[in-house]
């Protein structure tokens with residue numbers, strides 16, 4: 140599924156720093172969610188689907204686990220991904236795997252699909 144250009148994913152000031160949140164742009168499609176991440180001035184967005192086995196990355200309470208303030212850790216089996224790059228950094232994902240990046244832009248304090 141694609142995400143319509145211009146849709147607002149979150150307010151910039153609602154993003155933890157460093158951190159990541161899960162956004163569901165279409166309430167009727169809860170499995171089409173997006174990770175929005177922040178580390179300082181670097182804002183990134185990725186499809187919320189782990190390349191290891193395809194699960195969403197958050198825990199059952201909706202929180203996204205971070206490691207050392209710079210990696211996202213998949214709650215399913217522990218693969219880790221760069222918070223900014225989305226590249227696999229360890230665990231059961233394969234070397235060269237990465238989260239699928241979604242182009243975004245920050246406009247008027249909102250993080251939007253570009």
Ligand code: FES
Nearest residue numbers: 189191192213216
């Ligand atoms: S689905 Fe993410 S580590 Fe297995």
